[in-house]
Amino acid sequence: MRLATKLQSLPREARDTLFLLGVIALILLPQVPNLPWWCSTLTAIVLFWRGVLAVQAKPLPSRWWRAGLLAVTLVATYATHRTLLGRDAGVTLIVILLALKTLELRARRDAFVIFFLGFFTMLTNFFYSQSLPTAFAMLLALLGLLTALVNAHMPVGKPPLMQAARTAGWMALLGAPIMLVLFLLFPRMAPLWGTPNDAMTGRTGLSSTMRVGSIARLALDDGIAARIRFDGNRVPAQRDLYFRGPVLSQFDGREWTSPPLFSRGFLAQNLRVRGDAVGYEVTLEPSNRPWLLTLDAAPAKPELPGYELFGTPELQWFANRPIGDLVRYRAESFTQFQSGPQRRTAALQPYVALPPGSNPRTAELAAQMKSDPALAGAATAAFVQAAMQRLRTGGYSYTLEPGVYGNDTADEFWFDRKAGFCEHIASAFVVLMRALDIPARIVTGYQGGEINGVDNFWTLRHSDAHAWAEVWQEGAGWVRVDPTGAISPDRVGQFQRLVAQPGLFAGAINVMSPTLAQNLRAAWEAVNNGWNQWVLNYTQSRQLDLLKNLGFEAPSLQDLATVLLALLVVASLAGAGWTLWERSQHDPWLRLLGQARARMKKAGIEVPDAMPPRQMAARLAERFGAGAQGAADWLLKLEAQRYARTPGPALAALKSEFRRLAWPH
Structure with a gap:
């Protein structure tokens, strides 16, 4: 209360300046994570400095101060971004320029420049995020800028800011239908916004490579990777919800990578499907990667307008450019399928390659399995079952904290640590298969997910990222094998994930009511999904x-x-x-009186706007005598129609009589 009273007691110039500085801070606040630390710090200092000068009514800094700060800004921007052009450098400069402009805020003209800079800076927030919270924050900032703009056009007195805010809100409300029509019908252009940074290291999610054993602790990322809506809510069985991403087949001892695109054509896809197709629609979050997620396996090209798509022999679907924006596409998949050659060929040889001398104990384990009488001459399926049985009964565990592995990661997993998350397990399994001269590869993607009970979309999170194996079998081709399911069946069959320690706020809500926390998250994600579906993904199609x-x-x-x-x-x-x-809708009586006043002006009689009809009739009689008697009587009737105790002639009759009158000239 004391603060409000103190603000009200300030001069209007100081009060308006503080309000404008607050609006600028609201515009810039969402940009803080995207700006260099020195930019955010300098901007905060400049805005605070300008506020102090306004409250204390002190003079603004000289142009030398402003020029010096501008020079420092240019040098720091170039040192940070190595350029003064481009998205990041441009946003840094516009933020600093907006802050520095407040140091020369003296006249209304300067305020208008700040308003326009503020509107432009608002748009830069959408270069990094088009989320619902960002849009809501920018809506508040828009109303704040409009309020300041309306207030600047009220030069007299000290009008309340609430009065200007009501006018600004009414302006925004009147403009909303125009905005809606333009949004719906203005031709969609190519995406203007920038793409999110790619930072997957040490967190769950997908990458084009998989470096085994270099991460001591995996941080679960609960962010959403994709949302899926199945046609008619025909969701496949839980064990079949494998969404295919990058396929990794080249191994250097520590890191798995995908083969170059030009070399993938040597092995035919040869996809063979069974059963009924599953139709679905995927809303894929920006990943800055070219691959699309599809339910294993999708024989036909997904429908994604604006992109050129092509498939690979590994059953992947790629776009012709990275997915930098929210996209939505349709696809059809068959959960029962086989692929690849049914007879062993030379093209399968890269899938048994191992670095020379790597993982010697795993190679020795493979030799022991081959010499086992129970497995002598057995088919591939028998060796796969033997490895899976070892995982089930050998004391192996699925954990987020396996520690840092050494160079021979498969040896450490099979014989020493016996613990890891899906990448350790899949890698060790594939290395063992290759040591057995069985073609094998790693497939990464997402497994499982959860249904949102509010909007019935199936949600895939980065914490659902998974790695499994595919093993080639004679007569069948590539067959999926998930070794993680042997260690932790709940990870695959019942969607039970390892859970990271919740934060303080989330933990408090969970303690009070886990159901409430789950329902709140589902409702919030459904709202976000609606924003994604109807706003961000409103495409030309x-x-x-x-x-x-x-x-x-x-x-x-x-x-x-x-x-x-x-x-x-x-x-x-x-x-x-x-x-x-x-x-x-204007007063018809006053309009008729105005017409009579115009007729008298033609007759050469100047009549003030405030003169009543009786005095107008007297002037006519004085000037023209009996020649104006009809017009004078009509004026008296007009006055009686409005002011007499007994109603005079109807206004319609007076209008008709007025048209027939002969006014003097």
């Missing part, structure tokens, strides 16, 4: 679908422009009609 619903058989961009132009014409006509209606 959806615009054309909207025209189809309006009756266009084969809509095009020309039809889109035609509809937009037609709406513009209708809006213009509606505006003209509103203007005519509003004019007709």
Whole structure:
């Protein structure tokens, strides 16, 4: 209360300046994680300094101060980004320039420059995030800037900020229908926004490589990777929910990588499917990677407008450029399938390659298995079952904290540590298979997920990232084997994940009510999903679908422009009609009196606006005598119609009589 009173007692210039500085801080606050530390620090210092100068009514710094700060900013920006151009460097500069401009805020003209800089800086927040919280924060910032702009056009007195805020809110509300029409019908352009940074190291998620044993502790990332909606809610069995990502087949002893694209054509895909197809729609979050997630296995190309897609022999689907924006695509998959050659060929030889001298104890284990009488001459399936039985009964564990492995990661897993997460298990298994001269490879992707009970979308999180193996078998081709399921069956069959320690806030909610925490998260994610589906993913194809619903058989961009132009014409006509209606709502009595005043002016009699009809009649009689008797009597009737105790003639009758009157000249 004391603070509000103190603010009210400030001069208007100081109060308005503090309000504008607060709006600028709201605009810049979401940018802090994306800015260099020195930029955020310098901006905060400049805004605080300007606020102190406003409260204490001290003079603003000289141009030399501002020029010096600008020079320091340019040097620091170049040192940080190695350029003054581009997205990151440009955002850094615009933020600093907006802050420095407040140090020369003296006149209304300077305020207008700050308003326009503020509107532009608002847009830069969407270069990094188009999430619902960012949009809400920018809506508040927009209302704040509009309030400051309206307030700047109230030069007299000290109008309350709430009055300016109401006017700004009304302006925004009136502009909302125009914004909605432009959003729905203005042709979709190529994405303007930047792409998120790729930082997967040490966290769950997908990458084009898998370095085994270099991470001592895996941090679970609960962020959403994709949302899936199955047609008719026909969700496959839990054990079949494998969403395919990068396939890794080259191994240097520590790191698994994918083969170059040009070398993948030597092994035919030869996909053979059984059973019914599963149709679904995927909303994929930006990953800055070119691959698409599909349920194993998708024989047909997914439907993704705006991208060129191609498949690989490893059953992957790639786009022609990294996925830097939220995208939505349809696909069909068959959970029962086989792929690859059914007879062993030379093309399978790279899938048994191992670095010379690596993992000697695993190689020795393979030799022992081959010499085992029970496995002598056995098929591949028998060796796979023997390895899986060893994982089930050998005291192995699935953990997020396996510690840092040495050079021979498979040896350490099989004989020493006997603990790891899915990448350790899959890698050790594939190394053993290759040591047995069985072609094998690692597949990474997502397994499982969870259903959101609010919107019925299936949610894949980065914590659902998984690695499994594919082993080649004579007569069958590539067959999926998930060695993690042998150690931790719940990881695959019942969607039970290892859970990281929750934060303080989340932990407090879970202690009070785990169900409440789960429901709140589901509701929030459903709201975010709605924002993604209807706003961020409103593409050109959806615009054309909207025209189809309006009756266009084969809509095009020309039809889109035609509809937009037609709406513009209708809006213009509606505006003209509103203007005519509003004019007709003015006081008809005053309008008739104004017409009489205009007739008297033609007769050479100047009549003040405030003169009543009785005095106007007296002036007519004084000037023209009996020649103006009819007009004078009409003016007296007009006054009686408004002010007499007994109602005079109806206004319609007076209008008709006015048109017949002969006014003197």
